[in-house]
Amino acid sequence: MVSANVRDGARDGAEAGHETDGNGGDVNDRDESSGLTRRALIAGAAAAAGGAITAGATRGLGLQEAQDPTKVPGARPVVVGSRSPHETPEKLLSGSMGGSSRTPLQDLHGIMTPADLHFERHHHGIPQIDPATYRLLIHGMVDRPMLFTLDDLKRFPQVSKLLFIECSGNGGGAYAPSPNPRNTPQSIDGLLSTSEWSGVAISTLFEEVGAHADATWFLAEGSDAAVMGRSIPMEKAWDDAMIAYAQNGEAIRPEQGYPARVFLPGWEGNASVKWVRRIELSDRPGMFRDETSKYTDPLPDGTARQFSFVMDAKSIITNPTYPRRLSEPGFVEISGYAWTGRGLIERVEVSTDGGDSWHDAVLQEPVLPKCTTRFRYGWEWDGGPAHLLSRATDETGYTQPVRQQVLDARGPGTRYHSNAIRGWRVGRDGSIEFAPV
Amino acid sequence: MSRANVVSRLLGVAALLPALAACGAGDSGGGVEAGNASSGAVMVETTDPVDGATGRAGAAQPVYGFGTPATESQIAAWDIDIGPDGAGLPPGQGTVAEGLEVWERHRCILCHGPTGREGPNDIITGRIPGDEFPFANDRSLRSTVGNYWPYATTLFDYTRRAMPFDLPGTMTDEEVYAVVGAMLYFNDLLPADAVVDSAMVVDTRMPARDRFVPDNRTGGPTIR
Numbered sequence: 001m002v003s004a005n006v007r008d009g010a011r012d013g014a015e016a017g018h019e020t021d022g023n024g025g026d027v028n029d030r031d032e033s034s035g036l037t038r039r040a041l042i043a044g045a046a047a048a049a050g051g052a053i054t055a056g057a058t059r060g061l062g063l064q065e066a067q068d069p070t071k072v073p074g075a076r077p078v079v080v081g082s083r084s085p086h087e088t089p090e091k092l093l094s095g096s097m098g099g100s101s102r103t104p105l106q107d108l109h110g111i112m113t114p115a116d117l118h119f120e121r122h123h124h125g126i127p128q129i130d131p132a133t134y135r136l137l138i139h140g141m142v143d144r145p146m147l148f149t150l151d152d153l154k155r156f157p158q159v160s161k162l163l164f165i166e167c168s169g170n171g172g173g174a175y176a177p178s179p180n181p182r183n184t185p186q187s188i189d190g191l192l193s194t195s196e197w198s199g200v201a202i203s204t205l206f207e208e209v210g211a212h213a214d215a216t217w218f219l220a221e222g223s224d225a226a227v228m229g230r231s232i233p234m235e236k237a238w239d240d241a242m243i244a245y246a247q248n249g250e251a252i253r254p255e256q257g258y259p260a261r262v263f264l265p266g267w268e269g270n271a272s273v274k275w276v277r278r279i280e281l282s283d284r285p286g287m288f289r290d291e292t293s294k295y296t297d298p299l300p301d302g303t304a305r306q307f308s309f310v311m312d313a314k315s316i317i318t319n320p321t322y323p324r325r326l327s328e329p330g331f332v333e334i335s336g337y338a339w340t341g342r343g344l345i346e347r348v349e350v351s352t353d354g355g356d357s358w359h360d361a362v363l364q365e366p367v368l369p370k371c372t373t374r375f376r377y378g379w380e381w382d383g384g385p386a387h388l389l390s391r392a393t394d395e396t397g398y399t400q401p402v403r404q405q406v407l408d409a410r411g412p413g414t415r416y417h418s419n420a421i422r423g424w425r426v427g428r429d430g431s432i433e434f435a436p437v
Numbered sequence: 438m439s440r441a442n443v444v445s446r447l448l449g450v451a452a453l454l455p456a457l458a459a460c461g462a463g464d465s466g467g468g469v470e471a472g473n474a475s476s477g478a479v480m481v482e483t484t485d486p487v488d489g490a491t492g493r494a495g496a497a498q499p500v501y502g503f504g505t506p507a508t509e510s511q512i513a514a515w516d517i518d519i520g521p522d523g524a525g526l527p528p529g530q531g532t533v534a535e536g537l538e539v540w541e542r543h544r545c546i547l548c549h550g551p552t553g554r555e556g557p558n559d560i561i562t563g564r565i566p567g568d569e570f571p572f573a574n575d576r577s578l579r580s581t582v583g584n585y586w587p588y589a590t591t592l593f594d595y596t597r598r599a600m601p602f603d604l605p606g607t608m609t610d611e612e613v614y615a616v617v618g619a620m621l622y623f624n625d626l627l628p629a630d631a632v633v634d635s636a637m638v639v640d641t642r643m644p645a646r647d648r649f650v651p652d653n654r655t656g657g658p659t660i661r
Contacts, residue, residue, distance in 0.1 A: 123599075124599060124602070124605065137507055137511065137512065137515055138507075139507055139512050139516070142495065143495065143497070144499065144506060145506065145507040145512055146504040146505065146506060146507055147504060147505045147506075147507045147511065148503065148504040148505075149504075149505075152503040152504045152505075155501070155503050156501060156503060177576070204500075206495050207495045207496045207500050208495065208496065208499055208500050208501060208503070208504065209495055210494070210495040210496060210497065210499075211493075211494055211495035212494060212495075213490060213491075213492050213493060213494035214490045215490060216490045216491075219518060221515075221517075221518070225599070225605045225606075226598065226599040226605065227517065227598040227599065227605075227606070229518055229594075229598075234490065234491050234493075235491050238491055238493050277515065278515045278516070280516065280518070282520075283490075284520065284521070284522070285521075286518050286520060286521075286594075287520070287521040287587065287588050287590065287591050288518070288591065288594065288595070289591055289594070289595035289599075292585075292586060292587050292588065292591055292649070293580060293582075293585060293586055293591070293595075296649065298570070298572035298573040299573050299650075300573045300574055302569065302570040302571070302573075302648065303570070303648050303649065303650045304570070304572070304585075304645075304648050304649050304650070305649075305650055305651070305652055305653070305654075306649040306650065306651065306652070307651060307652055308652040308654065309652065310652075310654065310656075312654065312656075342656045394656065396655075396656030396657050397656070397657050397658050398656050398657055398658060399658065401660045405660045406660065408660075409660050409661050410573055410661075411572075411573030411574045412573075412574065412575075412576050413571075413572050413573045413574055413575055413576045413578065414573060
């Protein structure tokens with residue numbers, strides 16, 4: 001017997017969720033008082049300095065401008081637009097070999113994620129795929145094994161939906177015995193993004209190839225260097241699974257699976273195989289590495305939950321949060337995201353006193369199934385200490401638990417599917433720290 | 438393409454309700470029975486969250502007629518997965534002794550250490566006394582091939598497709614058999630003089646084989 005020399009550190013070191021446990025480096029790169037990235041600060045300082053030197057015209061408000069924009073013709077149209085140079089939202093990178101990047105949730109409004117800020121989690125890098133030579137093979141328990149080109153896929157009737165996708169390792173840092181108070185919404189839950197996903201329903205393709213009635217699973221594989229594979233129950237194929245080729249109106253980005261990926265609404269992101277090249281219908285799961293060694297949830301009774309696909313209800317306040325500091329007592333709009341893989345968010349409650357009292361937040365329309373929902377709650381900060389929490393309830397009656405409830409059910413070793421209530425402690429000085437309950 | 442089928446698609450006849458599965462079958466004209474699959478695979482009972490087949494079948498004839506039939510050789514070129522029942526394992530064999538050479542020659546040693554315990558990347562080697570499975574209760578435990586992986590077939594499958602990390606898919610099948618043998622040997626699951634072939638990979642009983650259970654979360658008020 002080999003001795004149990006397997007301690008010290010997380011067992012899934014390459015998994016993104018773990019890396020939030022000690023993300024001091026990421027946090028340090030941000031200025032505590034303003035919440036701006038260092039790059040933004042430098043850019044801002046440069047702009048301010050330029051303004052002082054050229055001392056442009058004022059526009060009646062006593063504001064110094066480098067140049068009065070009403071006195072010179074503006075720039076001409078451009079073939080591809082870009083952000084204002086004053087806006088520099090960035091993804092947060094972690095991991096060395098596979099790795100991930102996290103969406104700056106605190107910088108976003110509404111529910112959509114700009115495609116270039118969409119989170120990434122991949123196990124073997126981003127492949128470069130020529131759309132002209134791309135093929136999707138569907139075979140196995142079908143009457144007609146077929147190859148589809150990208151153009152073939154686009155000829156089928158299209159489906160298009162606003163949907164979130166979330167890595168099941170998202171929020172893993174919130175389970176840590178003493179979570180880092182300098183976490184941001186991005187460092188905790190940034191493996192979450194929302195887009196309009198367009199493509200062809202997998203049911204349409206399975207009709208086309210003559211899927212066999214006794215197939216129980218379909219095995220999907222990507223054409224990345226890991227040839228990432230996952231097994232998916234056929235029920236999902238006939239429900240709402242799709243092969244997506246577009247995201248927010250444009251072709252899917254390479255990081256998101258260009259030119260085509262599996263998309264499984266509401267399910268853990270890893271199963272939505274990117275760069276998909278092969279689907280095999282089968283009467284058993286493939287037991288791939290990423291559904292055995294990884295992405296399984298050990299339970300206190302000595303078992304591990306497998307194929308735990310659905311992302312349960314969850315919410316996070318994204319504003320105000322660390323590293324922002326409240327400047328003075330008065331009105332503060334508390335706002336954030338709620339989402340559930342089981343359908344609709346029915347209710348979001350906000351507490352400002354650590355859970356002693358709860359208030360219904362306003363849910364911003366549209367409230368869509370398996371999509372992020374924006375919630376808002378208007379709060380008068382009296383200048384005293386406060387503890388801001390949010391909890392979501394979905395249409396099945398499931399309410400986001402406190403951390404201890406999850407630990408009771410799954411044990412302290414749990415990592416994936418972290419959905420306990422997130423919180424933010426506000427100090428008298430207006431400083432804010434990550435403080436889940 | 439059958440026009441009737443297109444119309445039925447557009448009308449949404451392809452409903453999602455299992456109760457209407459017979460409708461899909463009727464569509465296909467094949468008289469396919471709705472109901473559970475008589476799948477022979479043993480693991481389906483313990484891991485299949487959908488409890489068998491949906492009973493719904495695809496269309497008997499192409500509905501739209503897009504795409505190209507895939508040939509046997511095209512399928513064979515991409516059909517690389519190894520099932521837990523051993524389906525897909527190639528011919529060939531390797532020895533543990535050869536595997537230890539492969540471990541150095543293909544630089545597994547650089548990223549996983551001389552015996553698979555040393556890292557810096559994923560820990561390959563390690564058993565837990567009594568082959569217990571206390572991962573939920575001990576946050577410091579790290580999963581390994583020996584204490585967490587339920588199937589040796591997965592080890593062959595993953596190693597062949599994804600390793601060595603920086604030159605994935607470059608080993609011969611014989612080398613993969615050999616290095617899988619080395620990793621099983623590191624975990625005291627094979628003796629040093631073992632010869633590894635497809636039967637050996639299927640028959641090697643992994644300590645965590647029976648640890649996996651299907652998802653029991655269903656929504657509703659209970660936290661699981």
